[in-house]
Amino acid sequence: MKSITISLTFLSLLHLTAGQPRHQHAHHHKANRDITPKGGKITITGTTYSTTTEIPEVVVYVDQNNKPIHTTTETVVYVPASVETHKTLAPSTSTVIAPPVPTKAVSSGASTPPAPSTSASPTSKHVSTFEPVPSPRSSRASPAPSVSSVPSSMPSPPPSPPVSGGGTLHGVTYSPYKGSGGCKSASEVDADFALIAKDYGVMRLYGVDCNQVATAYAAAKKHGNKLFLGIYDINSVEQSVSTMAAGVNHDWSIVDTVSVGNELVNNGGATVGQSLSALSQARSALRAAGYQGPVVVVDTFVAMLSHPELCDQSDYCAVNVHPFFDPNTGPNQAGSFITSTVSKIRSKLSDSSKRIVVTETGWPWQGEANGAAVPGIGQQSTALSSIKNAFTNNANDLILFTAFNDMWKKPDAGTFMAEQFWGMGGRYSPSDE
Structure with a gap:
C-alpha cells in the first residue's frame, strides 16, 4: 500500500448560511452529471489512539506554505504506529503519515478557504476539483464560515435505519450509476436491491437510461x-x-406510479404549462x-405552493420536501417541517x-x-426518525432520499x-x- 506525506489540519468547522428553502436538493440526471471517483479513506499512523479508530473529520488541505487549498469532510483512520497498516486497512484506503500541524482557530469572520490551485504543492492530496455543477439552485450566497x-x-x-411502523413500508429513491462512471449492470442492481429491498416497499427511479427499468424490474420482481418510474426528459x-413498457415486459402490476419530470418548474427547466402538457401526453x-x-x-414544495395546479392535475400530489435546506430547521424538527409543509x-x-x-426527503450524513x-x-439518524414518526400512519406516502451515496455526483x-x-x-x- 502506497504511503504519501501531506500536510493536514483538522478543524471542527461547519458553515452556516441564511439560504432560503426554495433552493432544494438537485437530482442531476446522468446526461448532465459530472463523474467524481469515490475518494479513499485517509489513514494517519501515530500515537493519537491506542487502537485503530475510524471517524469522519473535517480536513483542511494546505500547500507547502501552509496555505489552505480546500476544506472537505473525509473518513480518517487513525492507526497506532505499532500496527501494520497493510494488514488492518481496506484495499481502497490510502495511507498518510502526516506531520503534526497546529489546529487553526477559526472565527465567524474568517473567509472561506480558497478554491484548489493548480500550482499547489504536489504533496497535497486533492480528492475533488470542487467545481460546482451549474444549477439555478446554486444562486444562494456562499455560506460564511462559523465555529x-x-x-x-x-x-x-x-447500518440502514429501521423502517417505521404502521404496517406498510415507505419508499426510497435509487440511481443506477456507478461512482466511477457508467451504468450498473443487472447483477450490480440486483446486489443493491438485495441489501435494501426488505426495508422499502417502493423503489423510485428517475429516468429510463442505463437500461434501468429492465434491471430494476428484474430485481424488484x-x-x-x-417501482416508481420516471420520465426525466419531457421532450x-x-x-x-x-x-x-419494454423494460417491465408490459407487466404494469409492478409499477406503483409514473412521474413526469423532477423539479423542472423549480429549477427553470420547464414552465408550468410545459409540465402539464407533458403530464397529459404521458398519461395518454x-x-x-x-x-x-x-x-x-x-x-x-415551493413550486407546488406557487402553482397548485401541478398537484390538481396530477393523479395525486407528488412533492419533494427537504428540511435540510431550511437553515432554521434542525434534525429533530425535520418531521414537523414536512408535515407543516404538506398542510400548507x-x-x-x-x-x-x-x-x-x-x-423525496432525507438528511445528509x-x-x-x-x-x-x-x-x-x-443528525441523519435523528432526522430520519423524526420524519418516519411523522408518517407512522401513512408510511406509503413517504419516499426517502436516497438508498446509497451518490458518488457519481459532484x-x-x-x-x-x-x-x-x-x-x-x-x-x-x-x-x-
Whole structure:
C-alpha cells in the first residue's frame, strides 16, 4: 500500500448560511452529471489512539506554505504506529503519515478557504476539483464560515435505519450509476436491491437510461418491491413510455406510479404549462400502453405552493420536501417541517382531501452546515426518525432520499458539499466500495 506525506489540519468547522428553502436538493440526471471517483479513506499512523479508530473529520488541505487549498469532510483512520497498516486497512484506503500541524482557530469572520490551485504543492492530496455543477439552485450566497460546537469525532456510518411502523413500508429513491462512471449492470442492481429491498416497499427511479427499468424490474420482481418510474426528459415522452413498457415486459402490476419530470418548474427547466402538457401526453401514452396507475408531476414544495395546479392535475400530489435546506430547521424538527409543509400545500389544492406523497426527503450524513441544519451520522439518524414518526400512519406516502451515496455526483457549494452523501445510514453501493 502506497504511503504519501501531506500536510493536514483538522478543524471542527461547519458553515452556516441564511439560504432560503426554495433552493432544494438537485437530482442531476446522468446526461448532465459530472463523474467524481469515490475518494479513499485517509489513514494517519501515530500515537493519537491506542487502537485503530475510524471517524469522519473535517480536513483542511494546505500547500507547502501552509496555505489552505480546500476544506472537505473525509473518513480518517487513525492507526497506532505499532500496527501494520497493510494488514488492518481496506484495499481502497490510502495511507498518510502526516506531520503534526497546529489546529487553526477559526472565527465567524474568517473567509472561506480558497478554491484548489493548480500550482499547489504536489504533496497535497486533492480528492475533488470542487467545481460546482451549474444549477439555478446554486444562486444562494456562499455560506460564511462559523465555529461549530459539533464534535469532530463521530462514529462510523451505521447500518440502514429501521423502517417505521404502521404496517406498510415507505419508499426510497435509487440511481443506477456507478461512482466511477457508467451504468450498473443487472447483477450490480440486483446486489443493491438485495441489501435494501426488505426495508422499502417502493423503489423510485428517475429516468429510463442505463437500461434501468429492465434491471430494476428484474430485481424488484425477485425481491418483492414495486417501482416508481420516471420520465426525466419531457421532450421525449413517447420514447420513454415505450422504453418503460419494454423494460417491465408490459407487466404494469409492478409499477406503483409514473412521474413526469423532477423539479423542472423549480429549477427553470420547464414552465408550468410545459409540465402539464407533458403530464397529459404521458398519461395518454401510458394508458395506450396498458398502464392504468397514477401519473404525476414531481416538483418542490415551493413550486407546488406557487402553482397548485401541478398537484390538481396530477393523479395525486407528488412533492419533494427537504428540511435540510431550511437553515432554521434542525434534525429533530425535520418531521414537523414536512408535515407543516404538506398542510400548507393541502390548503392550496382544489380538493383538500387529495393524496399527497412526499417523493423525496432525507438528511445528509456529511457536508457543510446550513444554519441549524447540520449534517452528520447522528443528525441523519435523528432526522430520519423524526420524519418516519411523522408518517407512522401513512408510511406509503413517504419516499426517502436516497438508498446509497451518490458518488457519481459532484460536490457543490450550493448544496453544502453534501450532494453525494444522502445514503441511508451513510451506506455505499457495493459497486462503489
